[in-house]
Structures are given as structure tokens and as C-alpha cells.
């Protein structure tokens with residue numbers, strides 16, 4: 001279990017996170033959702049260990065890790081731009097981290113992950129020969145072979161569209177469930193957060209607006225911000241789709257409107 005207790009962070013005296021407390025159970029998929037500048041990446045980086053807190057503590061399985069450096073926390077992140085090595089092929093990227101830590105994953109485990117992510121046909125391709133969705137899967141495989149205790153994903157679907165997005169979403173869910181892997185995802189897209197996660201943490205101006213299961217958020221938004229920002233965005237999306245399929249109405253004098 002990961003616990004954040006009264007986390008505070010300011011940059012140049014400007015508060016960015018204000019008294020964030022929450023728990024994340026082992027094996028849960030959590031999305032951190034909020035508008036631009038609300039503090040999502042700062043929170044992710046604090047969990048990862050890149051950014052230090054000003055106040056508060058972080059506990060992992062009841063052990064205080066607040067002062068433990070990133071490399072010793074055993075968490076791992078897939079960055080938004082995937083950060084793959086362009087001079088290596090897909091397979092070399094996937095196994096790169098095992099060079100000095102061979103015993104973390106066996107060859108068989110690596111093969112299983114490659115299979116799960118459907119990457120067999122792409123292993124010898126160079127990074128610039130891969131599509132966005134394929135790059136994303138290589139980045140996921142590269143992170144997962146290191147068997148992180150917690151998987152952090154920064155806007156994992158933002159560069160993908162349509163069917164590919166749905167397929168990656170399903171793979172992230174399947175992998176998290178199969179490996180009982182605690183997964184924390186940063187996103188600004190309510191639809192993504194609500195369909196991908198067990199619980200969604202909605203933050204606004206550095207404070208928790210609501211932290212609940214997707215259904216609870218939709219049925220019982222606890223404040224105006226959640227209603228306005230999250231639910232209205234979903235409604236706009238829904239209306240846009242409906243309007244695409246509405247038949248053109250024709251009037252007596254030949255006028256029409258949509």
C-alpha cells in the first residue's frame with residue numbers, strides 16, 4: 001500500500017500541492033486527473049522520488065520512503081514521449097535495463113511480456129520505424145521487464161488515437177491485473193481516467209477535489225469543480241457524437257438546419 005500523508009510542495013513560495021493525503025492499495029489502477037497546472041506531474045514526480053516534498057510523508061507498505069532516493073524506491077515511469085533510445089532497435093530497448101541487472105527478469109519472462117504486448121513482429125525495427133502505439137508498447141515492455149513495485153504513466157494515451165488508444169488501454173488494464181501491479185496514471189482526459197482506473201484522484205489548484213471510484217464520481221460529484229470540469233467535458237464529448245448522427249431536419253420552405 002502506498003500512503004501519502006499531508007504532502008505540501010511550493011515553488012518560489014507559490015503553493016503547488018496543498019495537504020495531499022491519500023492511500024493507494026496494492027494492485028490498484030489510479031488516475032490523477034486535473035486541468036493544466038493543477039499539480040498532477042508534481043505529485044507523480046514526488047511519488048517517483050524526482051521531486052522532494054516540503055512537508056508530509058510517503059509510506060510504501062508502511063515503510064517511510066520520504067527520504068529514499070528515486071533509484072532505491074523500486075518504482076518506474078513511462079514518460080509521455082516514451083524516452084526510447086533511437087540508436088537501438090525495439091528488442092534492445094526492451095532489455096536495456098537488464099544489462100547490469102540480468103537476474104531481474106528471465107528470458108522466458110521477457111518473451112512473455114513481448115507476447116502480451118504483441119511486439120514479436122517489431123523486435124528488430126528501429127524506433128523511427130515504429131508507430132506511436134508500437135513505441136508506447138515498447139516503452140511499457142522496457143519498464144515492465146524491470147518489475148517495478150509501482151508503475152507510473154505520464155499521459156500514456158495522449159499521443160494515440162481511436163482503436164489504438166482502446167487497445168493500449170486494455171493492455172495496461174490486463175497487465176496491471178495480471179501482475180497485481182499498482183499503476184498510477186497522470187491524465188487531463190476525464191474519459192480516459194474514468195474508463196481506465198479503479199479510482200480517480202481529481203485535483204484542482206493543488207488540492208484534492210474528489211478521490212473515488214469512477215461510478216461514484218459520475219453519480220455523486222462532491223463539488224462544483226468536479227461537476228463543471230469533469231462531467232461537463234464528458235457531456236460535451238457525448239453531445240458532439242450525438243450531433244454527428246442527428247439527421248438533417250427539413251422544413252416546408254426547403255430550409256434545413258442540423
Ligand SMILES: Nc1ncnc2c1ncn2[C@@H]1O[C@H](COP(=O)(O)OP(=O)(O)OP(=O)(O)O)[C@@H](O)[C@H]1O
Pocket residue numbers: 011012016034035036037038039040041042043188
Ligand atoms: N520546477 C518547477 N519550478 C517552478 N514551478 C514549477 C516547477 N514545476 C512545476 N511548476 C509549477 O507548478 C504548477 C503545477 O505544475 P504541474 O506540472 O505539476 O501541473 P500539471 O497539472 O502536471 O500540468 P500540465 O497538465 O500542464 O502538465 C504550475 O503552475 C507550474 O508552473
